[in-house]
Amino acid sequence: MQTLEKAPAASKSSKNILSSLQLDARLLFMLIAIALVWLAFNVFTEGTFLSIRNLWNLSVQTASVGVMVSGMVLVLVMRQVDLSVGSILGFTGMLMAVLSTRAFPMGEGWNGWITLLIGLLVGAVIGAFQGWWVAFLNVPAFIVTLGGLLIYRGGAWLLTEGQTIGPLADSFQFFGGGLNGTLGATWTWIVGGVGMALVAFLDFRNFAQRQSRGLPNRPLLIQLLVTGLSLLLILGFIVVMNGYPDPLTKQPRGMPVPVLIMLGVILTMMWVVRSTKFGRYVFAYGGNPEAARLAGINTKRLMVSVFALLGMLAALAGAIQTARLNSGANSTGTQAELSVIAAAVIGGTSLSGGVGSIPGAFLGALLMSSILSGMGLINLTSAWQNVVQGIVLMLAVLLDVFYNRNRSK
């Protein structure tokens, strides 16, 4: 049958090695960068950074941005931007705090779930409304969402006349990752076990499929290495999650619920991008909006959907943050949009559209929160933390510019 050429040979030899191993250079680079950052901070903090307790906290700290970043990738890929996510987070978070404490009985187990559902719906509606302005009224997304940033931040204050509300219902605190918000050891093992089984199964199946179809494949040794490392990572993750005991019961806390939520969102969105029409159309529009329209795609509806999705994810992050603080505060999520956009861009999403990576964005979020956590541990002031974050963002994108310039066109 037909033989398929490998990737174009015009690029440098190192790129050839990576592409014949079918490893994504950027993701690999980011993993190495994160590892280096962790090691460096571990040295600076004399072992505190890589302690189980800190890693556990780090995972929760990443959750809020991690949940939103995949939605932002889709918006950026569609050549738009959403500056309002921090304010939607704050507004819906406050709304959920109000509902949980004032509208619904605090003792009921369904309190948390119904509150969350309503919050997600409100986030989706806000997002859809902004998307409608962009798609049907043709107002630039930058402006619409800038307006949203102001409106919903104000709205968060107005909901309670500036008061902070707390504490919240136990069933709502579940989403925050505190003492009421973890899975416990058994469930963590179950989730981890399922994850490992899935990774092993999918890797094996894809390898075998490519083999049988005569497609270029990684050398078996490399595949075993990659799969082995992935399984080891998941195992390590489970051990860390189960290594942090509850001070009262002395039982392992297990995976925090926000981390489970974040992983669920990231994996679902990766599937959406790879395997659904919706994901395909987002990238098609980003590559050539007119081509997407002429191909019969309903581009206006697509635009509204993407903003609605991000709005919903911002509300999910709002639930996580609010539950974690165990109070509704009108400043929650301030400037979160900057972290989310930074994570997406560091992870390889282009601001001009058409190109984006959700796993990359997740690693970008992890990188940024690792740096923030490390800086906190070495007692850098908040001002210096801002300076460092800004510099990291600029350097990451500069690297990206060089990387793209050297790619064959």
Added chain:
Amino acid sequence: MQPLVQMNNISKHFGGVRSLEDVSIDLYPGEVVGLLGHNGAGKSTLIKVLSGAYSADAGQVLIEGKEVKIPTPRAAQDLGIETIYQTLALADNLDVPANIFLGRELLRGGQLDEDGMELEARKVLERLKVKIPNLKMPVFNFSGGQRQCIAISRAIFFKAKVLIMDEPTAALGMQETAQVNELIMTLKQEGVGIFLISHDMHDIFDLCDRLTVMKGGRVVGSVRTSDVTQDEVLEMIIAGKLPRVLREVA
């Protein structure tokens, strides 16, 4: 025999610019009608009304004798109208099968059937005898000719009843052009009606049964190719009127 397509008294303006003024044109099954004229004569605008990319301000479109509304590109596709645009309308960041199936992806178990689409893409590209070894690269990597063939493959895969081709061989070499011309003849025999916009007089006279010349948004005239010479057609394009005594074929 009933015309496949009838466009009657189509008018379209963009702001103050009258792009199409009372344009009427038709197409019979198994026929190739060439559309000729200067840049800005309205040829692309007219076919975009048929393909659903634009909506006409006045006039009607009939497909197989029935009046239809074509508000969107999807509506045109549903009517069996496929279009190859001058700009190709390809998404550069997506690979070849993704572009061929854009908007009409094959699904398996609710998910995108990547393997199935790759196989079908390979088959339809073979019809055009196009050499593209690795289909999974983003299409911006390919040459102009390869990209044009990808755009053409998209239109022929979906078994059009009416095929609109806007400068289909502009970026193609001699061999590829011959391939496309052969394809057009095959489709003709299958009963497909084809609107062909081209600046290449040679191709026009080789392929078209009739031709319609436009100038300034209006139809100058529609003639049988066998009734005119190249010079007379040029005169129609430039002067904007029918040469000497010529029967206008409806």
